[in-house]
Amino acid sequence: MHVGVAKKSRARQDWPWRWLKAAFLVSLVVAGGFLSWSCLRNEDGVTEVLARRGDSLRDTFIEVPCSEDYDSHKRFEGCTPRKCGRGVTDAVITREEAERIRRIAERGLSLGGSDGGASILDLHSGALSLGKHFVNLYRYFGDKIQDIFTEEDFALYRDVRQRIQQRIAQAFGISAASLYLTKPTFFSRINSTGAKTTHDEYWHPHVDKVTYGSFDYTSLLYLSDYTEDFGGGRFVFMDAGSNKTIEPRAGRVSFFTSGSENLHRVEKVQWGTRYAVTISFTCNPDHGIGDPVLK
Numbered sequence: 279m280h281v282g283v284a285k286k287s288r289a290r291q292d293w294p295w296r297w298l299k300a301a302f303l304v305s306l307v308v309a310g311g312f313l314s315w316s317c318l319r320n321e322d323g324v325t326e327v328l329a330r331r332g333d334s335l336r337d338t339f340i341e342v343p344c345s346e347d348y349d350s351h352k353r354f355e356g357c358t359p360r361k362c363g364r365g366v367t368d369a370v371i372t373r374e375e376a377e378r379i380r381r382i383a384e385r386g387l388s389l390g391g392s393d394g395g396a397s398i399l400d401l402h403s404g405a406l407s408l409g410k411h412f413v414n415l416y417r418y419f420g421d422k423i424q425d426i427f428t429e430e431d432f433a434l435y436r437d438v439r440q441r442i443q444q445r446i447a448q449a450f451g452i453s454a455a456s457l458y459l460t461k462p463t464f465f466s467r468i469n470s471t472g473a474k475t476t477h478d479e480y481w482h483p484h485v486d487k488v489t490y491g492s493f494d495y496t497s498l499l500y501l502s503d504y505t506e507d508f509g510g511g512r513f514v515f516m517d518a519g520s521n522k523t524i525e526p527r528a529g530r531v532s533f534f535t536s537g538s539e540n541l542h543r544v545e546k547v548q549w550g551t552r553y554a555v556t557i558s559f560t561c562n563p564d565h566g567i568g569d570p571v572l573k
């Protein structure tokens with residue numbers, strides 16, 4: 279009898295300890311989960327998503343202070359950025375238009391292709407990736423090019439370029455007529471195959487105005503969908519305190535001033551194929567180029 283009572287009271291005393299032990303284990307699991315989550319988060323280096331693939335955005339615009347990059351170039355008042363920033367819109371180009379543009383890219387790029395994972399086609403200069411080099415599409419294929427591209431293709435490209443130009447002008451409070459298309463302006467096709475030359479290394483952080491002095495405003499039109507058509511391949515603005523991503527979506531346009539205020543990179547594509555067009559603008563008429571024409 280006595281023994282039984284002693285046992286019972288000990289069991290009762292054990293109760294808070296067991297509870298504490300359980301609470302301790304739970305907090306360990308929570309802390310572990312949090313640690314691995316923050317490690318994962320650091321690993322892909324992303325702290326904020328500016329534009330999700332599934333969202334349809336009208337007019338997102340974020341102003342950022344301009345860098346001094348523009349000072350080392352000739353200024354064009356009413357055009358050279360005084361207001362800098364970045365915008366995303368799904369309301370300028372429709373998904374159907376993006377699909378049509380993508381088919382132009384597919385047709386053109388099917389004629390060539392880099393040995394590495396990143397191929398480009400520049401309709402202006404005719405530059406097309408082929409193996410470890412570039413060829414001139416117009417020279418290489420001559421009259422046959424008329425079987426590959428049509429006048430309608432070029433008209434659509436022109437129309438899309440114009441609407442993006444207007445959207446940029448509106449966002450930055452400048453006149454669309456003060457902007458000139460500049461080079462390079464090109465289609466890109468990226469898959470997960472490793473780089474064979476430095477031309478294939480698209481993932482390094484860079485500043486467009488440093489890479490191409492003539493750029494003042496850069497735009498990207500996405501022609502395929504993140505997580506549907508490819509994995510990886512998100513666009514990332516790299517700010518001092520955080521990385522901000524744009525998830526590609528067919529018909530989505532992202533645009534930004536080209537200076538160091540918009541240091542960025544593209545993540546490596548992990549699977550599938552990512553298509554996009556880079557369309558760039560300058561304020562300097564001497565660096566302007568005309569729309570591509572069927573030669």
Ligand SMILES: *[C@@H]1O[C@H](CO)[C@@H](O)[C@H](O)[C@H]1NC(C)=O
Pocket residue numbers: 320322323324325516517518519520521
């Ligand atoms: C941004 O991402 C890169 C890798 O892409 C990483 O090295 C860097 O630490 C990240 N920055 C922040 C603030 O998380």
Ligand SMILES: *[C@@H]1O[C@H](CO)[C@@H](O)[C@H](O)[C@H]1NC(C)=O
Pocket residue numbers: 390391392393394395396397469470471
């Ligand atoms: C990626 O594209 C290249 C052509 O540019 C092709 O040779 C390669 O097989 C493709 N890789 C994958 C994984 O599809």
